[in-house]
Amino acid sequence: MIKINEKIITNCFSFLIYAFLYIPILVVVVYSFNKSQFSMIWEGFSLKWYRELINDHEILTATWHSLLLGFLASTSAVLLGSLAAVCIKRYKFQGRKLLHGLVFTLVVIPDLVMGIALLILFHFLPVPLGFWSLFFAHTTFCLPFVIVTLHARLGQLDKHLFESAKDLGASEFVLFRQIILPLLGPALISSWLLSFTLSIDDVIISYFVAGPSFEILPLKIYAMVRTGVTPEVNAISTIILGFTLLFVVGATLIRRKK
Amino acid sequence: MHNPIIELKNITKAFGQHIALQELNLAVNNGEFLTILGPSGCGKTTLLRLMGGFEQPDSGHIFIDGYDITNLPPEERLVNTVFQSYALFPHMTIFNNVAFGLKCNGIDKNEIKERVEETLKIVSLEKYSERKPNELSGGQKQRVAIARAIVNRPRVLLLDEPLSALDYKLRKKMQIELKQLQRRLGLTFIFITHDQEEALSMSDRVVIMNDGKILQSGTPRDIYEEPNSLFAAEFIGEANVFDAIVTESTKQNTTLKVQNKTITFPEPKQFKAGEKVHLIVRPEDLRVWTEKEVKNTDDMLPGQVEQVIYKGSTVDLIVRLIDGPLISATEFFDEDDEDLFYENGEKVWIHWLPGWEVILPYEG
Ligand SMILES: Nc1ncnc2c1ncn2[C@@H]1O[C@H](COP(=O)(O)OP(=O)(O)OP(=O)(O)O)[C@@H](O)[C@H]1O
Ligand SMILES: [Mg+2]
Numbered sequence: 330m331i332k333i334n335e336k337i338i339t340n341c342f343s344f345l346i347y348a349f350l351y352i353p354i355l356v357v358v359v360y361s362f363n364k365s366q367f368s369m370i371w372e373g374f375s376l377k378w379y380r381e382l383i384n385d386h387e388i389l390t391a392t393w394h395s396l397l398l399g400f401l402a403s404t405s406a407v408l409l410g411s412l413a414a415v416c417i418k419r420y421k422f423q424g425r426k427l428l429h430g431l432v433f434t435l436v437v438i439p440d441l442v443m444g445i446a447l448l449i450l451f452h453f454l455p456v457p458l459g460f461w462s463l464f465f466a467h468t469t470f471c472l473p474f475v476i477v478t479l480h481a482r483l484g485q486l487d488k489h490l491f492e493s494a495k496d497l498g499a500s501e502f503v504l505f506r507q508i509i510l511p512l513l514g515p516a517l518i519s520s521w522l523l524s525f526t527l528s529i530d531d532v533i534i535s536y537f538v539a540g541p542s543f544e545i546l547p548l549k550i551y552a553m554v555r556t557g558v559t560p561e562v563n564a565i566s567t568i569i570l571g572f573t574l575l576f577v578v579g580a581t582l583i584r585r586k587k
Numbered sequence: 588m589h590n591p592i593i594e595l596k597n598i599t600k601a602f603g604q605h606i607a608l609q610e611l612n613l614a615v616n617n618g619e620f621l622t623i624l625g626p627s628g629c630g631k632t633t634l635l636r637l638m639g640g641f642e643q644p645d646s647g648h649i650f651i652d653g654y655d656i657t658n659l660p661p662e663e664r665l666v667n668t669v670f671q672s673y674a675l676f677p678h679m680t681i682f683n684n685v686a687f688g689l690k691c692n693g694i695d696k697n698e699i700k701e702r703v704e705e706t707l708k709i710v711s712l713e714k715y716s717e718r719k720p721n722e723l724s725g726g727q728k729q730r731v732a733i734a735r736a737i738v739n740r741p742r743v744l745l746l747d748e749p750l751s752a753l754d755y756k757l758r759k760k761m762q763i764e765l766k767q768l769q770r771r772l773g774l775t776f777i778f779i780t781h782d783q784e785e786a787l788s789m790s791d792r793v794v795i796m797n798d799g800k801i802l803q804s805g806t807p808r809d810i811y812e813e814p815n816s817l818f819a820a821e822f823i824g825e826a827n828v829f830d831a832i833v834t835e836s837t838k839q840n841t842t843l844k845v846q847n848k849t850i851t852f853p854e855p856k857q858f859k860a861g862e863k864v865h866l867i868v869r870p871e872d873l874r875v876w877t878e879k880e881v882k883n884t885d886d887m888l889p890g891q892v893e894q895v896i897y898k899g900s901t902v903d904l905i906v907r908l909i910d911g912p913l914i915s916a917t918e919f920f921d922e923d924d925e926d927l928f929y930e931n932g933e934k935v936w937i938h939w940l941p942g943w944e945v946i947l948p949y950e951g
Contacts, residue, residue, distance in 0.1 A: 494687070495641075497736075
């Protein structure tokens, strides 16, 4: 008797958790197929908003810009970050601890502060607001996440691996290329994915440093939503959701194969 | 007189306030199997890391073949290290692990293949060359680690507790294999261990360390039979330590007052009359007689059996000396003396052949 009750309670509880997590997303998906002009009223199934989306040049351009920016910024963040993480881990230099500490503060620093700071910096340098300012900004806020991820991974590795490579005659370059990089492999990929995600949906920092010449998707959506949530926004969200799902499933499959 | 292959002169190394090695001198001969033995934290690993080039001494010099290599980085030293954790590269096959050092030194492909295969054969792993390290057992990994080091033909091989991760049986087997390998290759091994039995059975020479200093260095037999300090005596094997007072010391003999008996031992070392000393006897050198078995008890010490531990081929006795310490004695079953039967609380006499004891100056 008690067992059955326990089971029912557990099931109800997990159902509630899933409902809480996924109902909002489900609503977005369902309403993206809504015929009505206004989000809140269901008038029947239609692909109208998807059609409109495909023909909306501004949104397509913004999407392309976001993907490009995400790709370039996370790649450069991973390149710089892997060097930085290895430096902090392996070499003793003046200010190493300070640098390490600062990296952690950058992870928790409010986006607002970061946005304003970058804006002021770009004003003084000067970097024109547009692609380059966004690129530098995104690289900057992704970098600490990459460093933290990779540094943690390096910490898990047996330090004797590096020492025995040196012992066997490896130069610093061979050590980095043949031992450190391959062992960091999975962490490199996951930190790249993390950066890409951060970059794709960043609104606050981008809001400060974006210029009129280079529109990106999150800002575009943000602008659209201010005049009310249109079904078109629901449609974009659904597409993004679809890609994310594909991505996650793909990544899981690849990992399982290994 | 041959020149040492590796020599440490006045090496001092501190980590912050803690002095890990103090004014240490050590010379290792070519082809020697040298074991460094000492308690945890005494500086063994630090000593090895200095030789490997992973740490720099605060003062002092290290020589290999007479050349000062104190400031040379590890990749330029003709020594290789086998780490306790093996440190095999997990993403490379066994072949590539072993080939790594040769590739780093720019040796050509054909020669690499030949030498790696030859070395894998030496450690009987030729069938495993395409596996990854995580597909091998502990003992196999251990052998790969050794192969990876010896394939470079180093002048000296440094091994930091290479067997401590293995279970007892495999450990015994690897001890024999390592020793044979060392003989066959004629390499110099510097081997660290916690395990005194391992040290005694494998080495040409044992170095005993404590607190960053070398206390004694000698053949296993010397170290065991003639320890030069209380620490060495108690660290290697078991030792019964009596406090005694010198009553007379001549060129050949020393007479001691121990446990209210006055006994003369053949001991050429000179002591002052009235000096306090330690008298050390190994358990297996003690004979334990029951009251009935002996008549003349002049040079025997009286005691009472507290515990009898049967160990198959031996019997360990814990005996409380009258007004004195607990001692332990190991009695062997043999043809002549089959009567190894003692009862708890039985009165017994302890005796040993004069000359089998060690007399050391008193240490606080
Ligand atoms: N990198 C380091 N930083 C600070 N102290 C260290 C460092 N390496 C070693 N020590 C200290 O130096 C002393 C000697 O250490 P070492 O590792 O040489 O001991 P060991 O004899 O190898 O001990 P074990 O048998 O436990 O391996 C220890 O007290 C240790 O705490
Ligand atoms: Mg150690």
